[in-house]
Amino acid sequence: MNAQVSVVMGSISDWSTMKLTGEILDKLNVPYEKQVVSAHRMPTELMKFGQTARERGIKVIIAGAGGAAHLPGMLAANTIIPVIGVPIQTHALGGMDSLLSIGQMPAGVPVATMAIGAAGARNAALMACEMLALNDDALADRLVDYRRQQHDAAVESSAHLE
Numbered sequence: 829m830n831a832q833v834s835v836v837m838g839s840i841s842d843w844s845t846m847k848l849t850g851e852i853l854d855k856l857n858v859p860y861e862k863q864v865v866s867a868h869r870m871p872t873e874l875m876k877f878g879q880t881a882r883e884r885g886i887k888v889i890i891a892g893a894g895g896a897a898h899l900p901g902m903l904a905a906n907t908i909i910p911v912i913g914v915p916i917q918t919h920a921l922g923g924m925d926s927l928l929s930i931g932q933m934p935a936g937v938p939v940a941t942m943a944i945g946a947a948g949a950r951n952a953a954l955m956a957c958e959m960l961a962l963n964d965d966a967l968a969d970r971l972v973d974y975r976r977q978q979h980d981a982a983v984e985s986s987a988h989l990e
């Protein structure tokens with residue numbers, strides 16, 4: 829099956845976080861592609877990527893970037909496909925730099941901004957699945973099941989309290 833979700837990141841160093849996105853997409857059986865695309869280091873490729881994503885059948889883009897995290901916003905500027913941004917945690921400023929760079933977009937070019945780091949990477953996958961599930965009942969069922977498993981694990985965890 830062709831990829832419906834594109835998981836992109838500004839650097840290979842973001843993969844330790846963005847692989848958490850991939851793990852959830854795998855679990856929910858959603859086909860995705862992954863690659864490094866940087867607005868700063870690969871500006872020509874970034875524009876082409878954004879401008880051709882729709883014709884390649886991509887439905888949602890998940891973009892992780894750290895620091896001066898312009899990647900999600902610049903992708904959003906080049907496509908009308910929904911872009912979900914994941915602020916990568918940084919050593920210098922803890923990821924607040926990434927969060928503010930991704931979240932504070934000008935009106936007219938939205939990026940759906942997740943939390944910093946691992947939680948954001950996981951939620952980005954779930955948000956993408958929720959978008960796709962609007963037109964995919966089987967995926968909606970898998971999401972309901974995922975929530976049920978999460979609920980049951982939380983309930984069960986009480987048994988381990990001393």
Ligand SMILES: Nc1c(C(=O)O)ncn1[C@@H]1O[C@H](COP(=O)(O)O)[C@@H](O)[C@H]1O
Nearest residue numbers: 838839841866867868893894897898899
């Ligand atoms: N924020 C961006 C962009 C971009 O927004 O285009 N390109 C790379 N980066 C970020 O630079 C950080 C450090 O990258 P390196 O580890 O390669 O030096 C990464 O978190 C990456 O997302």
